Amino acid sequence: DSGVTQTPKHLITATGQRVTLRCSPRSGDLSVYWYQQSLDQGLQFLIQYYNGEERAKGNILERFSAQQFPDLHSELNLSSLELGDSALYFCASSADRQETQYFGPGTRLLVL
Amino acid sequence: AQTVTQSQPEMSVQEAETVTLSCTYDTSENNYYLFWYKQPPSRQMILVIRQEAYKQQNATENRFSVNFQKAAKSFSLKISDSQLGDTAMYFCAFIVGANNLFFGTGTRLTVIP
Numbered sequence: 001d002s003g004v005t006q007t008p009k010h011l012i013t014a015t016g017q018r019v020t021l022r023c024s025p026r027s028g029d030l031s032v033y034w035y036q037q038s039l040d041q042g043l044q045f046l047i048q049y050y051n052g053e054e055r056a057k058g059n060i061l062e063r064f065s066a067q068q069f070p071d072l073h074s075e076l077n078l079s080s081l082e083l084g085d086s087a088l089y090f091c092a093s094s095a096d097r098q099e100t101q102y103f104g105p106g107t108r109l110l111v112l
Numbered sequence: 113a114q115t116v117t118q119s120q121p122e123m124s125v126q127e128a129e130t131v132t133l134s135c136t137y138d139t140s141e142n143n144y145y146l147f148w149y150k151q152p153p154s155r156q157m158i159l160v161i162r163q164e165a166y167k168q169q170n171a172t173e174n175r176f177s178v179n180f181q182k183a184a185k186s187f188s189l190k191i192s193d194s195q196l197g198d199t200a201m202y203f204c205a206f207i208v209g210a211n212n213l214f215f216g217t218g219t220r221l222t223v224i225p
Contacts, residue, residue: 002158033212043203045212056212088155092213100147101213103157 003027004104006091012110018079021107023091025072031055031094032074033101034066038087049074050096081111114139116204118216125194126224132179133189133219135204144208146180148189151218152200160202163187191221199223 003026013019025032034046036059045058049068060066063081068074078085088108092101115138125131137146148160163171163180170178175195179188187206191198204216 002156035213042217043205043213043215045214048212058212090157092157100145100159100162101207102159103149105154105156108155 002102002104004091004093004102006089006104006107008107009105010108010110012112013081014112015081015083017081017111018077019081019109021076021078021089021091021109023074023076023093023104025074025091025093026102029093029095029102030072031096031099031101032068032072033092033094034060034074034076035090035092036087037090037106038084043090046076078109083111085109086111114206114208114214116206116214116216118204118219120219121217122220122222124222124224125191127194127196129194130190130192131194131221133191133202133204133221135187135189135216137185137187137204137206137214139185139206139208141208144206146178146187147205147207147213148176148178148187149203149205149215150198150200151203152197157203161189194223196223196225 005024030051033048046060048056066076088106091104094101144165146163150158175192201218205213
């Protein structure tokens, strides 16, 4: 158990819908990262927050957004969902930059 | 650009034998950190081992060790005394300058009983 929690574990929804994925980092970790793992794209970095502030952006679509709250948990919002958004979404946390990132169990999203 | 290459999509090894997974990377930075993560069928991403680029000594964690060749930008993972529970996808990754991990495409390892 990495200490990072993610909810829900599974999510099935329809195209055009909006979903929210939630992540709680390990105790004491200030950085939260979101990654997308799809069959044909491998693991792609989406976005990083540090202590409530956005720190880095990767290949995140404009339909996706995220935030980190004062209690350090983070949410990833995916809107206007498309079939291609079906993937495993991971949250990871670390104490600070270049520190080891520990991954949550992931949320498996299926868009029908 | 930061890239990670894992040239072995699939590998297999007999139980109790030793196997080496290859990884090369490309960066112009001098200070970075390298990782191997394991993803078993459960899909959980599990840290296997970490190597700081400024350290010459190769990292070791029980049956797992790395061969880090900085000049060649090579970072291979050796698994000794392979066990059935080692069956998984193995991802090589690194952090450089920015804060996110750059991942390779993975090597699927099967341990044969």
